[in-house]
Amino acid sequence: MxxxxxxxxxxxxxxxxxxxxxxxxxxxxxxxxxxxxxxxxxxxxxxxxxxxxxxxxxxxxxxxxxxxxxxxxxxxxxxxxxxxxxxxxxxxxxxxxATPLDTVPEFIALLKQRPELRLVMGSRVRLLGRQVERRASRHYVGRCLATIISLILGLPVYDTQCGAKLFRCDHAWEQAFAEPFISRWLFDVEILARYQQAARKALLPPLERCIYESPLQTWHEIGQSHLGLKDGPRVLLALARIWWTY
Ligand SMILES: Nc1nc2c(ncn2[C@@H]2O[C@H](COP(=O)(O)OP(=O)(O)O)[C@@H](O)[C@H]2O)c(=O)[nH]1
Ligand SMILES: [Mg+2]
CATH class of the missing domain: 3.90.550.10 (Spore Coat Polysaccharide Biosynthesis Protein SpsA; Chain A)
Incomplete structure (x- = not known):
């Protein structure tokens, strides 16, 4: 098993x-x-x-x-x-x-130690003494986007877009992936919106208590990102659709 x-x-x-x-x-x-x-x-x-x-x-x-x-x-x-x-x-x-696999056991340990947690997400916080490396332009664009997302969700989340996430396989998890997402690249935001809907129906505790952002020790930007400044309008439109839908 x-x-x-x-x-x-x-x-x-x-x-x-x-x-x-x-x-x-x-x-x-x-x-x-x-x-x-x-x-x-x-x-x-x-x-x-x-x-x-x-x-x-x-x-x-x-x-x-x-x-x-x-x-x-x-x-x-x-x-x-x-x-x-x-x-x-x-x-x-x-x-x-970009997030090394050695981070996986850390996430598993968190879910085991804290039964109230439903989701652990990697968070790319640039702190001294860690290796979180992104090009400056990508860092600042990413931070602006992250701030807008946090405002839209009404949730003090720092980094929704990190590609390293581990879920507890419960009902909320099943529901979150049951239906196709409306966006191709902002589905992480949709997952949080779906968890938030579950919390509103009292199927989950408030997300501040059951989702944990784990600041990564190491994150290396590898290769080109698929999103650039030129995609700004498209990203904002997608966010507006998500806000409207959820
Ligand atoms: N670009 C792209 N990546 C995809 C697609 N489907 C799955 N992926 C995967 O999504 C992950 C993130 O992509 P990456 O190129 O690292 O994008 P980043 O978010 O800019 O770092 C990788 O594991 C890709 O292989 C797709 O249609 N387009
Ligand atoms: Mg990548």
Missing amino acids: LETILIVPCYNEARRFQPPLFIDFVDRHPDCGFLLVNDGSRDQTRDLLQQVAAARPKSCFALSLERNQGKAEAVRQGMLAAREHKPAFAGFWDADL
Whole structure:
């Protein structure tokens, strides 16, 4: 039985994806497994993911979507597939390992030590003595976006967009991934909005008490971001749609 399953959404990741890091991780952490989702890639991603699954068939699984559907749907499909394994915890982790896998056990420990927590999210806070490295432009654009998101959600959250999140597999988690998301890149915001709806119906405690942002020790920006300044209007429009919908 796998206690923890991590969904890794992969789109054209043949150059960045490093099979040995994933295999080594499950060898050191036999309670953990990966569900690797190929999101309609046009390179060798699918084969690479299948190689990992073949190398560790008890803990690594590959899922392949025919056509590219975006990170939100890739993660959602992974979560739906993960439910079959009945894990205690399920999360998603960016394939570039901008957040190192060694952070996973920290997140698991938090969920175990504090039963009230439903979700642990990585938070890219630049503090002295840590290695949280982003280009300055990306840092400031990201901080502006994060502030707007926090205002829209009415929640004092610092970093919704970090690609490292681990959920307790409860009813709220099932509900959060039951329906497709309306945005491709801001689905993290939608997840929080869905948790907030659950809290409003008293199905969850207030989110300030059951979601924990864990400041990362290490986060390295790897490669180009898919969002740039030119996407500003599109991002704001997507946020407006999310605000309207939820
Ligand atoms: N660009 C892109 N990434 C996707 C897609 N579907 C899944 N992903 C995955 O989403 C994760 C985050 O992507 P990344 O390129 O690191 O974006 P970042 O948020 O700018 O760092 C990676 O694991 C990607 O492989 C997609 O349609 N487009
Ligand atoms: Mg990245």
